[in-house]
Amino acid sequence: MTRAHADMVRDIYLAGTGGRKPRMPTGLTSMEEHARAVLPANAYGYVAGNAGVGATGRANRQAFDQWRLVPRMLRGATRRDLTVSLFGQRLAAPVLLAPIAAQTVVHPEGELAAVRGAADAGVPFVLSTGASHPLEDVAAAAGGQPRWFQLYWPAHRAVCESLVRRAEASGYSALVLTVDSPSFGYRPADLDNGYLPFLNGAGIANFVSDPEFQGGLPSDAGEREVVEHWARVFANPGLTWDDLPWLRSLTGLPIVIKGVLHADDARRAVELGADGLVVSNHGGRQLDGSVASLDALPAVRAAVGDGVPVLLDSGVRTGSDVVKALALGADAVLYGRPYVYGLALDGQEGVSHVLRCLLAELDLALALTGSGAVSEITADLLAPPGPLAGPGNAEGGDSCR
Numbered sequence: 019m020t021r022a023h024a025d026m027v028r029d030i031y032l033a034g035t036g037g038r039k040p041r042m043p044t045g046l047t048s049m050e051e052h053a054r055a056v057l058p059a060n061a062y063g064y065v066a067g068n069a070g071v072g073a074t075g076r077a078n079r080q081a082f083d084q085w086r087l088v089p090r091m092l093r094g095a096t097r098r099d100l101t102v103s104l105f106g107q108r109l110a111a112p113v114l115l116a117p118i119a120a121q122t123v124v125h126p127e128g129e130l131a132a133v134r135g136a137a138d139a140g141v142p143f144v145l146s147t148g149a150s151h152p153l154e155d156v157a158a159a160a161g162g163q164p165r166w167f168q169l170y171w172p173a174h175r176a177v178c179e180s181l182v183r184r185a186e187a188s189g190y191s192a193l194v195l196t197v198d199s200p201s202f203g204y205r206p207a208d209l210d211n212g213y214l215p216f217l218n219g220a221g222i223a224n225f226v227s228d229p230e231f232q233g234g235l236p237s238d239a240g241e242r243e244v245v246e247h248w249a250r251v252f253a254n255p256g257l258t259w260d261d262l263p264w265l266r267s268l269t270g271l272p273i274v275i276k277g278v279l280h281a282d283d284a285r286r287a288v289e290l291g292a293d294g295l296v297v298s299n300h301g302g303r304q305l306d307g308s309v310a311s312l313d314a315l316p317a318v319r320a321a322v323g324d325g326v327p328v329l330l331d332s333g334v335r336t337g338s339d340v341v342k343a344l345a346l347g348a349d350a351v352l353y354g355r356p357y358v359y360g361l362a363l364d365g366q367e368g369v370s371h372v373l374r375c376l377l378a379e380l381d382l383a384l385a386l387t388g389s390g391a392v393s394e395i396t397a398d399l400l401a402p403p404g405p406l407a408g409p410g411n412a413e414g415g416d417s418c419r
């Protein structure tokens with residue numbers, strides 16, 4: 019990296035003096051309202067929607083808001099090193115794009131544009147099993163840039179193995195096994211809209227392109243039969259920890275378990291061969307009323323010790339949020355909905371714009387906390403959590419969008 023990310027901010031200020039404005043908003047929480055204005059209501063509801071009354075969605079944001087950073091002065095802040103190492107891979111920043119299914123519902127190019135935007139910013143992309151494009155096509159669009167594959171473990175082991183082999187063959191360098199969705203949560207927005215993206219084909223590309231999946235279908239199967247077969251194969255509510263050694267024996271790729279919130283589950287995952295964890299409540303879309311991810315993080319970190327990579331998602335919006343997550347024990351974060359709003363607004367450009375904003379803000383947050391490198395972010399940057407103040411927070415804070 020030849021220029022600090024924060025140089026982008028200076029460029030925008032300088033451009034501003036010439037009367038030019040950036041085409042997209044730079045406020046990372048305002049992406050959402052801009053995207054809402056351009057998206058059909060059902061697509062917006064699918065992305066922004068939470069489970070139940072949205073209690074966990076709000077809790078995710080409140081957890082970030084109640085921690086305050088204590089900036090440190092005069093430590094020298096000309097250069098910041100944002101890079102981190104995970105599973106022997108060097109990352110430009112402690113940020114990856116979260117797996118988000120069915121992205122053609124917000125932009126016709128879907129994950130192809132998103133992965134290109136991620137590659138522009140040097141940020142790894144985590145592709146969902148429920149992607150709108152086959153994983154091989156997304157790998158090709160990524161060029162040489164790093165990518166991980168998120169696995170929803172199908173009901174049929176042959177399909178599971180096939181997805182893993184395809185991911186290996188296409189250069190995905192880690193598997194993210196999501197364990198918090200034995201079934202999808204109770205999501206009123208989608209239920210009210212009668213909107214399930216996979217029903218119109220947006221989230222089943224990795225299945226219809228899979229030889230093992232195809233093998234379970236008559237050759238003349240119609241659309242309805244394909245979706246019904248998908249519904250049988252996709253979900254695996256019977257999965258238990260006892261299945262994990264089979265996956266472990268199947269692949270040499272690092273296995274990262276996503277959706278862990280309890281210290282005992284974290285320990286168990288690691289005992290059974292997981293290489294890393296994502297502390298996540300699926301952005302408040304699964305069990306409404308469940309604990310905020312950030313609140314669950316310290317106990318998970320304590321349970322597995324310092325040697326195991328622990329990532330966090332759910333509610334990360336700003337550079338300061340990334341600093342808070344790292345200060346509380348995360349090695350990196352998954353960035354979710356905001357990049358999908360960028361995708362909705364301007365495809366590949368929109369995604370890279372959102373990431374440039376995030377990395378610029380993170381770079382500045384390091385400068386302003388007197389941290390020369392990500393490794394210098396420690397718990398002593400945090401003030402004890404205090405009560406939330408201000409009219410916005412009195413109503414329950416930002417919604418988690």
Ligand SMILES: Cc1cc2nc3c(=O)[nH]c(=O)nc-3n(C[C@H](O)[C@H](O)[C@H](O)COP(=O)(O)O)c2cc1C
Nearest residue numbers: 065116117118119146196300301332333334354355
């Ligand atoms: C529209 C949408 C689709 C998602 N699809 C998946 C998925 O296919 N697999 C998965 O593991 N997580 C999925 N997630 C969860 C994200 O990976 C991540 O945990 C969540 O978005 C974090 O919350 P945030 O975006 O509010 O920060 C999805 C989230 C959203 C918003």
Ligand SMILES: O=C(O)C(=O)c1ccccc1
Nearest residue numbers: 119120148215216221303
């Ligand atoms: O909406 C989700 O959270 C999700 O995980 C998903 C997965 C597959 C298809 C559609 C949504």
